[in-house]
Amino acid sequence: MTKKRRLGALTAPKPARRDAPGARMRKQGLRDRLASYRSHHRQVALDSLKRMTGRPATTLMTWLVIAIALALPAGLHVGLKNVEALSGGWEGAARLSLFLKAGVSGPQAQELAQTLSAKSGIAKVDYVSPEQALEEFRQSSGFGEVLDELDANPLPGVLIISPTFDHSSAEAVAALEKDFSQLSEVDLIKLDMEWIQRLNSITELLGRMTLALAAMLGMGVLLIVGNTIKLAIESRRAEILVVKLVGGTNAFVRRPFLYTGLWYGLGGGLLAWILVQGSLVWLSGPVSHLSALYGSQFSLLGLGFIDSILMWAFGALLGLGGAWLVVGRELKLIEPR
Numbered sequence: 001m002t003k004k005r006r007l008g009a010l011t012a013p014k015p016a017r018r019d020a021p022g023a024r025m026r027k028q029g030l031r032d033r034l035a036s037y038r039s040h041h042r043q044v045a046l047d048s049l050k051r052m053t054g055r056p057a058t059t060l061m062t063w064l065v066i067a068i069a070l071a072l073p074a075g076l077h078v079g080l081k082n083v084e085a086l087s088g089g090w091e092g093a094a095r096l097s098l099f100l101k102a103g104v105s106g107p108q109a110q111e112l113a114q115t116l117s118a119k120s121g122i123a124k125v126d127y128v129s130p131e132q133a134l135e136e137f138r139q140s141s142g143f144g145e146v147l148d149e150l151d152a153n154p155l156p157g158v159l160i161i162s163p164t165f166d167h168s169s170a171e172a173v174a175a176l177e178k179d180f181s182q183l184s185e186v187d188l189i190k191l192d193m194e195w196i197q198r199l200n201s202i203t204e205l206l207g208r209m210t211l212a213l214a215a216m217l218g219m220g221v222l223l224i225v226g227n228t229i230k231l232a233i234e235s236r237r238a239e240i241l242v243v244k245l246v247g248g249t250n251a252f253v254r255r256p257f258l259y260t261g262l263w264y265g266l267g268g269g270l271l272a273w274i275l276v277q278g279s280l281v282w283l284s285g286p287v288s289h290l291s292a293l294y295g296s297q298f299s300l301l302g303l304g305f306i307d308s309i310l311m312w313a314f315g316a317l318l319g320l321g322g323a324w325l326v327v328g329r330e331l332k333l334i335e336p337r
Contacts, residue, residue, distance in 0.1 A: 066315065
């Protein structure tokens with residue numbers, strides 16, 4: 001090989017490697033760190049749960065306190081859901097009673113009933129004649145002998161208007177009431193939905209009270225979990241000092257206590273769900289019997305799938321938040337000298 005050929009071989013560009021050793025080492029190192037990170041988290045989570053189950057009495061009492069704090073607003077929420085479902089059915093049965101003037105005869109009232117039943121938004125129109133009204137009053141009041149002494153029937157004819165379901169809201173019924181008030185045959189209109197509107201206002205007030213109660217009890221859960229984690233840190237003070245002496249960071253030391261708070265909150269949420277659902281099962285029999293006496297098929301609504309998941313997640317977040325608030329401050333006070 002001549003000198004020129006050797007020089008060309010040395011200066012010729014070498015083909016680039018697809019995976020340089022340094023890149024492969026970096027990729028392998030990143031995968032190893034992620035695998036180690038996941039493995040450590042899994043090990044710490046299981047170890048925290050094992051420590052909690054090793055003290056069943058203490059853990060169960062803490063879970064019960066958290067469960068009661070979560071079950072109270074959850075139970076009120078379920079109660080409000082059932083009241084709204086029940087009042088929704090009542091609202092669909094809203095009625096307008098049109099009291100006719102004294103000079104309106106039976107045929108005129110029947111013709112007016114047919115005219116109104118043809119209007120949009122009207123499901124049914126029932127006519128109650130003065131004679132029928134008097135007979136119903138006689139049977140319900142018990143003043144039959146007194147009514148026999150009357151010279152004339154003082155009760156007017158009544159048209160009972162039943163709106164369709166799409167027109168059973170308060171605004172739609174109010175619009176119908178305004179239209180009917182302009183009829184010359186109508187003397188007085190009675191809306192049989194005012195008490196439902198009052199019930200809806202009470203339900204809205206109770207809903208806000210439930211949110212306020214949930215906020216206050218949530219703060220209580222934070223304090224409960226925080227105090228429990230603080231006691232756990234004090235009981236492991238010597239262990240924390242040893243870990244810090246060999247180079248353990250605050251994040252490394254903090255991890256098991258955060259998982260402990262998470263398990264406390266999640267366990268309390270699951271136990272609260274059991275309390276709420278068990279109470280509903282216990283009450284479902286009497287409620288079904290009572291609704292059957294009123295000719296209704298109403299049954300209690302429980303916590304749905306989404307509500308259950310939110311309840312468990314809320315408990316877990318409260319437990320994690322309570323631990324987070326305490327661990328950082330307490331670990332700063334434990335430093336090797």
